[in-house]
Amino acid sequence: MPAIRPCLGLGGQVDAYLGIKRGGPRRHPAATGHCVPVAHILPDVCRATILARAASTIAPAAPTRTPGRLAGMPSFTYGGQALIEGVLMRGRDAIAVALRHPDGEIVFATERLDAGFHGTRWSKWPLVRGLVVLYETLVVGTRWLIRSANVQAEDEGIELGKGSVAIMLLLTLVAGVGIFFLLPLLIASVTTASIDNGLAQHLVEGLVRVSIFLGYLVLIGRSPDVSRVFQYHGAEHMTIHALEAGDPLTVSQVRKYPTAHQRCGTEFLVIVILLSIIMFSIVGRQSPIVMVVSRILLIPVIAAVGYELLRFGARHRKNPIVKVLLYPGLLVQMITTKQPSDDMIEVAIVSMEQALVADGEAVPAGSGEFEQRPMRFDPPAVGAAPDTAAATVAAAPPAPTTTAAAPTDPPPGS
Numbered sequence: 001m002p003a004i005r006p007c008l009g010l011g012g013q014v015d016a017y018l019g020i021k022r023g024g025p026r027r028h029p030a031a032t033g034h035c036v037p038v039a040h041i042l043p044d045v046c047r048a049t050i051l052a053r054a055a056s057t058i059a060p061a062a063p064t065r066t067p068g069r070l071a072g073m074p075s076f077t078y079g080g081q082a083l084i085e086g087v088l089m090r091g092r093d094a095i096a097v098a099l100r101h102p103d104g105e106i107v108f109a110t111e112r113l114d115a116g117f118h119g120t121r122w123s124k125w126p127l128v129r130g131l132v133v134l135y136e137t138l139v140v141g142t143r144w145l146i147r148s149a150n151v152q153a154e155d156e157g158i159e160l161g162k163g164s165v166a167i168m169l170l171l172t173l174v175a176g177v178g179i180f181f182l183l184p185l186l187i188a189s190v191t192t193a194s195i196d197n198g199l200a201q202h203l204v205e206g207l208v209r210v211s212i213f214l215g216y217l218v219l220i221g222r223s224p225d226v227s228r229v230f231q232y233h234g235a236e237h238m239t240i241h242a243l244e245a246g247d248p249l250t251v252s253q254v255r256k257y258p259t260a261h262q263r264c265g266t267e268f269l270v271i272v273i274l275l276s277i278i279m280f281s282i283v284g285r286q287s288p289i290v291m292v293v294s295r296i297l298l299i300p301v302i303a304a305v306g307y308e309l310l311r312f313g314a315r316h317r318k319n320p321i322v323k324v325l326l327y328p329g330l331l332v333q334m335i336t337t338k339q340p341s342d343d344m345i346e347v348a349i350v351s352m353e354q355a356l357v358a359d360g361e362a363v364p365a366g367s368g369e370f371e372q373r374p375m376r377f378d379p380p381a382v383g384a385a386p387d388t389a390a391a392t393v394a395a396a397p398p399a400p401t402t403t404a405a406a407p408t409d410p411p412p413g414s
Helices: 038-049 128-152 162-191 200-221 223-243 251-255 263-283 288-314 320-336 344-358 389-395
Strands: 003-008 035-037 079-083 086-090 094-100 106-112 372-374
Touching: 003 094, 035 128, 079 128, 079 223, 086 128, 086 223, 086 344, 094 128, 094 344, 106 344, 128 162, 128 288, 162 200, 162 288, 200 223, 200 263, 200 320, 223 251, 223 344, 251 344, 263 288, 263 320, 288 320
Parallel strands: 003 035, 106 372
Antiparallel strands: 079 086, 086 094, 094 106
């Protein structure tokens, strides 16, 4: 597979080496490929994979394995997100990230989520919990998306700072609201101006919104780098399927599961679009200012209600009526997920294992063990002593695993 060379900053380039083979020493081929602007990659990946989805980073010890299959499974429902050459798994009170480093080895890190508002009882309230998780998915997910790009850029010494992250998130939100909410309103208002029936405007607006959404996913999916992210998206879903079934987290066990999942962030986006048609119809045809303001102010309301519906659908996924209602979301995942390679599944497994450990859960017996090391955020200067602290953490003996009480709120995406 050819290498992809994203461009960072003003003319800076980084080689994102591809085509890693499973087994044996991992070394990437010399980089020869085309140049893709990261400024184009990151907003697309943000909206396609986390819009659907600041604590200190710690490096956990190696996952602890205990005997048993279903008995050792965590009761909390895990979710996740695809990154650039990696996967983020969101657990009960922490996230875990695993990335394929340019040198071929897997690097990992975890980040706590149980501080601040997340740790309060109000964050578990219905409707409020959806906004909390959505905020974490947007902010934390975007930050790690850009960090994953920085990992691929290590050899070039290029890194996107906090200001770049903030600008990227702001541009993503503005573009998302403008393209998926305000643009359909404008098109519907112009095309139905001579029609007195307000329902016609809302139907046209909903149809335009769905068309833009599907067209956008198909368009960015044609990009090789985004297509590769969609493969990691599929690996993330397959790994979660294996965990929920109580299977060992190995490549062969994960491989047998589908790439689509009922709690995917893509399904959340489909629910949001359908809810927007209903809620905007209730607002009715008003003055242009009122309609624009209502579209913006109702976004958090639609997201909160959509999260609760996603939870309900996940709990009653065997109900035939629920299956029919959620089926469009599974169809859309045919665009946003693709079959991953074995090395991508390895990354997803490491991310899930570290998420379990961070939550004090046991990793299923018989799960795979892959070469990995803690992620380093501040590389030492040339000629400096090696990072012995990181090496010590990676080589530390397994910590005892404890089972903590699990709340009832699953992440909106998987």
